[in-house]
Amino acid sequence: MKRKMKLDPWGAVDIKDYSKLFDEFGISPFEDVLPDVPNPHPYMRRHIIFGHRDYHLILNAMKSGAPFAVMSGFMPSGRVHLGHKMVMDEIIWHQQMGAQTFFAVADMEAHSVRNVSWKECAEVGKDYILSLIALGFQPDGHIYFQSKSPIVRDLAFEIGVEANLSELSAIYGFSGETHISHILSTLVQSADILHPQLSKFGGPKPVVIPVGADQDPHIRLTRDVANRMRMFKVEARKGHISIRAKIANKAAMHDIAGRIDGKIKTYAEHVDVYGNADIDKIASIVREVEIEHGGYGFYPPASTYHRFMSGLTGGKMSSAIPDSIIGLTESPDVAAAKVKKAKTGGKVTLVEQRRSGGEPQNCTVYELLLFHLIEDDKHIAEVYNECKEGKRTCGKCKALAAELMVKFLKGHQAGRERAKERLDRYGLKI
DSSP states (O other), X not given: OOOSSOOOTTSOOOOSOTTHHHHHHOOEEGGGTGGGOSSXXXXXXXXXXXXXXXXXXXXXXXXXXXOOEEEEEEOOSXXXXXXXXXXXXXXXXXXXXXXXXXXXEOHHHHHXXXXXXXXXXXXXXXXXXXXXXXXXXXXXXXXXXXXXXHHHHHHHHHHHHHOOHHHHHHHHOOOTTSOHHHHHHHHHHHHHHHGGGSXXXXXXXXXXXXXXXXXXXXXXXXXXXXXXXOSEEEEEXXXXXXXXXXXXXXXXXXXXXXXXXXXXXXXXXXXXXXXXOOHHHHHHHHHHHHHHTTOOOOOOXXXXXXXOOBOTTSSBOOTTSGGGOOBTTSOHHHHHHHHHHSOOSOOSSHHHHHHHOOOGXXXXXXXXXXXXXXXXXXXXXXXXXXXXXXXXXXXXXXXXXXXXXXXXXXXXXXXXXXXXXXXXXXXXXX
């Protein structure tokens, strides 16, 4: 199927209608699983996280106490800003919910795609790490640079056995002009996503990747590759469950058959299980045997997708337009000035605003309050309703947002200074 919408992990993506992603890319609405999320993050409650893939696997692990992980990261090609904070917040929330946690500085991607020097990758990467720690990332998490991780690089090589150029071209739009390092960086990112399931980190487990929708090509590729790297396929068929080997392995098939209770039929390349067998239990047995016989047993990665913030000047948020973003390291006073100049959803005149109300859904200042600055749901609902009813002026919202932004940045930047003391743990120094 030829898709009408293009998602480019390295380009400018402006999504007007997020619901189209459900039909075109197979992303599921997050609201379907929201009732089952314990203590949901504000991004979830406020529908900022709008979609997911297989998040039920994460919820099942969360509720049962089974191992699960969260993994994400950033390409260090520009200063850290509020857009990056969103992913950091999601990583930290999952860590608080019990996830084994991984954060990648994608320096190989930045070097190959943006031609960022290794020195600059290191300096900018440290900047991202300081904000991550200041926001609440705990010391039991894993932080690494792609270029410094032989585990990730070795897994990327193995992933390359299962991926081909025509597939990568179809997913990413690569052409004959695309240089090889750029192509290789996509395999490294798949390795980033899958390596939390290696034996060094406790073996196969559900892993969620919080991202913006533009990063979905990486998720789709990795899910496909994870399935291809399995030794066995477990399927529910009419009247039985089928376990099939991709390459004949009699010893492994014998082990699988010996661990399953009930009526089975064993063949050279598959085992059929009859009766009221539990497919999840059988899948667990198969995964266990696969690992014992040198396989990976990967779960396809789960993912969550959040909406993009609008730029303060209107349109897309872009580092190329300094007034459109608020950096986490910039002067609080400068940030406050940007907020006071930001595009709002108010009417042209105060009289018209009072008469017909504003449009908070089209207001960048309201987005700042919704995404980052107001924690209380009742308070943010009050701001929204007062704006819609014409009871609230844009000046009042700007003053509130500016005040809260100054408070946040001062606290965050003090936290970054304290975070410098923890960099040694990750082999980094200021």
